[in-house]
Amino acid sequence: MxxxxxxxxxxxxxxxxxxxxxxxxxxxxxxxxxxxxxxxxxxxxxxxxxxxxxxxxxxxxxxxxxxxxxxxxxxxxxxxxxxxxxxxxxxxxxxxxxxxxxxxxxxxxxxxxxxxxxxxxxxxSFYGGLGDLLAGAVARGVPDIDRITVAYNVTNWMMTHGAVETARLLFADTDRIGYADGAQQYGFIEPRQAIFAFPPPVGPRPMIAPVPFPETVTVPRHTRTRAVEAQLTARTFAEDQAFTSEQVAPEARAASEFTIAAQILAGGGSAAGYLSGRDLWQAAxxxxxxxxxxxxxxxxxxxxxxxxxxxxxVDFLTVVADRGAFTLDLPKTV
The missing domain is CATH 3.40.50.720 (NAD(P)-binding Rossmann-like Domain)
Structure with a gap:
């Protein structure tokens, strides 16, 4: 067995x-x-x-x-x-x-x-893995892609001890890896303020852009594009419970809410897809x-x-969505 x-x-x-x-x-x-x-x-x-x-x-x-x-x-x-x-x-x-x-x-x-x-x-994983899959699903069949943005809207995230330590290490690291002009870019990347328009009811949100998530390494392996960037809602780490919830009960930790968006900008137009749900830990x-x-x-x-x-x-995300991890909204052409 x-x-x-x-x-x-x-x-x-x-x-x-x-x-x-x-x-x-x-x-x-x-x-x-x-x-x-x-x-x-x-x-x-x-x-x-x-x-x-x-x-x-x-x-x-x-x-x-x-x-x-x-x-x-x-x-x-x-x-x-x-x-x-x-x-x-x-x-x-x-x-x-x-x-x-x-x-x-x-x-x-x-x-x-x-x-x-x-x-x-x-x-x-939730961060990185689902974004990589969603980017691949939305980009399918889209020619001449200029830019792929994977944006995470996360609220009421209650981090575990391991997640807290990961976040501290991740954002303290100045040796960043980006993807621009069709190639990997190395070195410090100055974060900027950005606004990303999530679908209703979330709407436009201030973002940390970029965040050092794996999509800049993983997405170009399967999707031809000139640039890739990951973003995270600025309020995610600003919420009081984010860094102070290491000892909460599993039921409380399951109360996170999320939307992940993949936005494709291409020579012939644009495309976008989303997945959303509750409990990012369970989705992962x-x-x-x-x-x-x-x-x-x-x-x-x-x-x-x-x-x-x-x-x-597309098949992978559809199956995981059918198991209750999230709801999935892909372009009709996918």
Missing amino acids: TVFAVYGATGHTGRLVTADLLARGQEVVVSGRDPESLAALGDVRAMPAALDDPPALRALAEAADVLIHCAGPFAITGLPVATAAVEGGCHYIDHAVEIHHVKLLLDTFQERAQRAGITMLPSV ALASVEAAVRLVDGSAKSGVASPGEAFDP
Whole structure:
């Protein structure tokens, strides 16, 4: 029987991923650094493995067909788990938003993953992953694209400890990666104030532009464009609860509301698509589980890829939307 390993299973995202896998009738192995916390998860097989214990991580990967890594910050935790997966011959998925981690896997793990016959998908996450898929879906069939903007409107986001640490690392990093004039751009990028027009009832919102999300690395891999930018509503981090909600109950954390927009500007006109819903954590969990199930079905070729590169983005988003992750609104021509 196919085995799915969940690393970081005691965290909020890991619990959601584990619950969805079990609801789909899959065999699950939970893992993380703390044996007692893993035992508290109940009647599910546990394989403790600390990040500084390569043999234990390798044993976890060898025991599974797919490993879903849920324990950020991935700038710190990503490489040991990804290395264990490729050495153990196990498909790998993570929830990273950190662009340098995503680029590291795409640039340096490609041949290793192909030799191992596995698929590695970094950033099958809310930020980055869903934006990558939505951009690919909206851009389908649009010629001569000048610019792709992925814009996130998020309210009532209650960050976990891992998310808080990730945000601090992410926005303190001045070594940014952009995409303009048809090429990757490196170095500090001065943020600017921008307004993005979301569909009603959200409407125009002040934005942080750009934000250092993975789309500037992932979208050009599957969609030809001259520029890519990710933006985030300015009020998302200004809300009182954003950085002070590490200990809230899961039910309260599920109250986030979101809209993700992908706007395409092209020589022949423009196109836009949206997805919206409640509970960004659950949306990310459902997306990563859907990706994991598809990997064991042989739906993606071996190597390292972004979600929008590995799967048909329209089909993938439609299936995840049908599972209740969000509502999806794509251009009629898609």
